[in-house]
Amino acid sequence: MWLTVVGFGIVIVIILSLILLNQNKAKPESETTSFQSSVKASYSSQKNQDEENQKKYAKEADKMKGHVFSVGLNESYFTTWTKNDFKEWANKYNAMSLDDKHKAKTNFGTSKTYSNTSIDIKPLSNTADSVSANDFKSVEYFETVKDFHKAYPAVNPDDIKK
Template identity: 55%
Template sequence: MMDKLKQNKIWLTVVAFGVLIVIILLMMLNQQKQNSPAAQESSYSSSVKASSSSEVDQDKANEKAYAKKAATMKGHVLGISEPLYTKWSKDDFRKWAKEYSALTDSDKHKASSNFGTTQTISNDEIDIRPLSNYADAVTNNDFESISYFETVKEFNKKHPAINPDDIK
């Protein structure tokens, strides 16, 4: 009888350890499943959607704030490589274009202008296109192609995502 009890005890211990090992293996398998790329993909995509939605909302809020700010700001804007304040009006550009067009080719190669901003554009011995492009656009009353805006508000309508405070 004692032998049978010992065998049953050993048998119960082996079964208990077996069940315990199976439970541990199932838990490890479940953990691996949660860390799989497929499981993380849905978490990642929902995170991206939330982030994107938040960015869109922030962008809209910024654009409203920029529009409000731009409406109160004074000055003309010229977007050469970056938006710059200019002291020049359309009439100043027209006067410059007329004077530039009257220059000889030799003088055009030496010409430069800052257009009332802090940045200077110059032609060189080889290329007169930089200033000639401006002169042609102004002569054709195409101020949009040189990114000239009479007001900061007008600039903001064309570029709502740019903070008017960043205009130099």
């Protein structure tokens, strides 16, 4: 796999070097053709690498156990919470007074704490509303690592934070 990528890289470097060496001698039409072919080769190599990575990540995700709570691609955590835990939290949160909601915070069963501010109660309120509506997709809660991988196939499941 890596030999293929390195091989394509060497071919691309050689092609680009030849283009630069013959720049003064070559006609603009031939430069365009050479450049286009090197771009196509680079794109093809990257696409193949991405596909191989996704297959590898899928195998890893199948083996991994746990629930995942994600706040975007760069912030995904394993959570100890189940759907029922989220629903219980949402019920308790929705029963809070407005003053208590401004002070509210939780970790959603992860190593990170999420909280509202004295000015904005939207972060946790939006989550509570989605959970109450049984909309776990917008909350980005996944019951399995495999489900997380289906939503984000290009993310290495080893990068999910504990």
